[in-house]
Structures are given as C-alpha cells and as structure tokens.
Amino acid sequence: MSKVRTTEEWKALDAKSHLHPFTDFNEHAKTRGRIIERAEHIYIYDTDGNKFLDGMSGLWCCSLGYSQPKIADAVQRQFQQLPYYNNFFQCSNAPAVELADRLVSMAPEQFSHVFFTNSGSEANDTNIRLVRRYWDLQNKPNKRIILSRNNAYHGSTIASASLGGFEFVHNQFEKLHYIEHIVDPNWYKNGGDLSPEEFGIQAARALEKKIDELGEDNIAAFIAEPLQGAGGVIVPPDSYWPEVSRILKARNILFISDEVICGFGRTGQLFGCQTYATEPDLITFAKAVTNGFQPLGGVLVSEKVASVVMASGGEFGHGFTYSGHPIACAAALATLDIMESENITDRVRSDIGPYLQKRWAELAEHPIVGHTRGVGMVGSLELVRNKETRERLAPGQMSGGVCRSNSIASGLVMRAVGDSMIIAPPLICSHAEIDLLIERATNALDKTAEHFKV
Numbered sequence: 001m002s003k004v005r006t007t008e009e010w011k012a013l014d015a016k017s018h019l020h021p022f023t024d025f026n027e028h029a030k031t032r033g034r035i036i037e038r039a040e041h042i043y044i045y046d047t048d049g050n051k052f053l054d055g056m057s058g059l060w061c062c063s064l065g066y067s068q069p070k071i072a073d074a075v076q077r078q079f080q081q082l083p084y085y086n087n088f089f090q091c092s093n094a095p096a097v098e099l100a101d102r103l104v105s106m107a108p109e110q111f112s113h114v115f116f117t118n119s120g121s122e123a124n125d126t127n128i129r130l131v132r133r134y135w136d137l138q139n140k141p142n143k144r145i146i147l148s149r150n151n152a153y154h155g156s157t158i159a160s161a162s163l164g165g166f167e168f169v170h171n172q173f174e175k176l177h178y179i180e181h182i183v184d185p186n187w188y189k190n191g192g193d194l195s196p197e198e199f200g201i202q203a204a205r206a207l208e209k210k211i212d213e214l215g216e217d218n219i220a221a222f223i224a225e226p227l228q229g230a231g232g233v234i235v236p237p238d239s240y241w242p243e244v245s246r247i248l249k250a251r252n253i254l255f256i257s258d259e260v261i262c263g264f265g266r267t268g269q270l271f272g273c274q275t276y277a278t279e280p281d282l283i284t285f286a287k288a289v290t291n292g293f294q295p296l297g298g299v300l301v302s303e304k305v306a307s308v309v310m311a312s313g314g315e316f317g318h319g320f321t322y323s324g325h326p327i328a329c330a331a332a333l334a335t336l337d338i339m340e341s342e343n344i345t346d347r348v349r350s351d352i353g354p355y356l357q358k359r360w361a362e363l364a365e366h367p368i369v370g371h372t373r374g375v376g377m378v379g380s381l382e383l384v385r386n387k388e389t390r391e392r393l394a395p396g397q398m399s400g401g402v403c404r405s406n407s408i409a410s411g412l413v414m415r416a417v418g419d420s421m422i423i424a425p426p427l428i429c430s431h432a433e434i435d436l437l438i439e440r441a442t443n444a445l446d447k448t449a450e451h452f453k454v
C-alpha cells in the first residue's frame, strides 16, 4: 500500500526518481504534472482534489470505464488458483487456453490461433518475427521489407518504433533498415486541392508505387491501423481502404491490421478491419482486451500464416515470461464477458457512437476549428486561425498544448497531437456524459480562442 503523503510530497518524489514515458524529462521535473489518485466510472481524480471526465479512456484502454468489479473478482479468483505459470516447455494454463479459443471465435473467420504478449509493442515485434518465419519457410528469403505509414503508431520497442512513422522518434535511435513508410491518408493535412475521395485513392496508390519501386518479391508485409490513433485520429477517406485492399489482393504481401486501439468495439464493430471491410492475415491487439486493468497483448494469426509456421521449421525462437499470464487472461475473459452481456459493440454502432459523432461534428462551427472527424467512439479536430486557408493558430504546433491545458482546466482529459485535439471516451458513456464532454471541449476551445486572440 502506498503511504499517505501530501500532493506536494507526491510530486516532489515523482520528480526525484520517476522518468515518465513520452515526456520531456526536464520540463516535467519543473512542472511536475498531476498525480492520479483514484478513478470511478468515467472519471479520474487527482491529489489536488480535481475531478476529470476521462475523454481518453486512460490511454485508449479503459473502454468500460474504471468501475468493473467483475474484472477485479476474476483477477482475485485467479490469484488464489494460479497466480503465475509460464507457457513455455509444453505447459499451458486454463485462462490462456480459454482466451485464445474465445478470441479466435470472435475474430473474422480466417483467424485460427493466438500468440500472447504483454503489450501492443511486443505484439508487433511478434508480427515481424512471424512474417519473417512465414516467408523463410516458403523459401522466399528476400521478402524482408515491411511497409508502414507516416504518423503510424505501432509501439515503442526498437522494432515497433521502427514500424511507427514518427520522425522525431526515429531521430532518437537507429530505425530498422528493412522498414519503409508511405504517406498517411490524412486528407486535411496532405490532400491539397483534391476531394477526400480523390485523395484517398492517391494515398492508397502510394502503396502500389512503393511496391513497384522496391519490388514485390522483396516485400514481406504491410502494417496499418484501421484508423491512425496516436497520429491524430486520422480517419481515411471512404475510398482509401477499398483501393488498398484491391492492391493487397493483387500482390503477394501479408497484411497486418494493428487493432490495439480499434479492436474490441471502438469503431462500432469488434475489430476495425470489419468496419473497413479489409482482410488481414494478422491482427495486433492489446489495451481494451483487459479494459486496461492488466497488461496483455497479442497477435491473432490467420490459418494462412499459422498453417505455414506450424507445419515445419522447428522451434519458434520467440516468447515472453508473461506470454499468456493467467491473471491477465482471466481479466480479459471477464472483460469480454461484460462486453458481450452488455452488447457494448452494438451500442457503439447504433447508439452512443452516432450520438458522439453528431455532437462532435457540431464543434466544426467553432471559430478555431477547421475540421472534425471521427468514427464510433473516437474523434479529432484541427485547430486553425483561418478556416479557409487552414492557417494554424500559432507556429510550431503549439496550439494543441494550450488547448490541452485549457481542457484539463475545464475538467476534461483531451489529448493534443500537434495542432489536432483527439478524444476516445469510454464506450459506456451515456448521452448526458457525451453532452458534458462536448460542453467542456467547447469551454477549452473558447479559452484557446481567447488565448490566441481570435
């Protein structure tokens, strides 16, 4: 149990010894941030006595909010029964077995197996290993290159950060040389004078061009999020995925759908690939599979890939101490039970998702909002000074940070990605809670407009 300390004592101790992920260490040591003390339903509370509506579901993971005693009970029971055992050396455990079977039965029909990890990053590392194995075992050793997209986020290990498409991240380490990036389907930023539909086709054809440039026989796989989350909730134009699917079908390249954000109902279908009618060979999952209450990720493997890697080749030299951890798997089973019994995905598709989208789109009327977009329970908006010219509020992408601070001051956790503001609230929000989210987001936009004198 943590000791009782004052908020200032917590912050001082945090600054003294704790390095935070994706944080400017120097700045944080000075500003000290917030200490989150407890959470309930869709709200988080800090040690300064503030209550926030969590518009980001933690980090896109607490889709069922924070009050889910059935998950806690399942974890507690598993603790008593079998708190740990590994899945190496021909061993397994009941929750891992059940969860693998359950995930396969929920997934699109081409999927037959699951490989467990602790995170989305590790799952994408696993994808690289599986894809390589798949081609090697078919005597195609030249198929090594993996294609990804600018502004993609696929994790933070060396391999998954190489798959990701953030230049500032790549500049901080040696990116793997066999990963190549193409344009992201962000019409607002990259579309110029093209209509969204024209741009969607153009962005998809960048994949075809890259395949021609590098040679189909050298390309192992294409990895993509159904909609790019951490890159700014980049919702592709309607024309994008059909064209990408056409290209992928014509070429002998595996497709990895990274569903770490889109999976488990976020877009109104269980998986984002179902929302966009794509046919992946591998699916990356993590986050909402346990409602964020336990670390768990993994790869759903299609029969096409599984049949090859299982048929021959001996031992697959890859795995983690906590692959298929019984407690994490028990948490996932309880999470999936709740999702099923409360028809969460159907509700996102037919009720709360459309309601959020309707209310979020109204923000486009605000003087500093140039564009809104979203699907299901995710949304983003672009901050601008001039809607016609798309001139930004301030140089150096600083408007997002100002708006985020204003959002926090208004009692809403909204995230900034450059000059975009993004949300991914819990799937269990009521209409009144969405109204409250919109009211607080509007308040943050008003204060930001005032700050930049618009």
Ligand SMILES: Cc1ncc(COP(=O)(O)O)c(C=O)c1O
Residues within 6 Å of the ligand: 118, 119, 120, 121, 122, 124, 153, 154, 155, 156, 225, 229, 230, 258, 259, 260, 261, 286, 287, 297
């Ligand atoms: C699409 C996507 N893939 C992979 C990851 C990495 O997951 P993790 O942080 O669990 O390693 C994330 C994390 O946000 C993600 O959004």
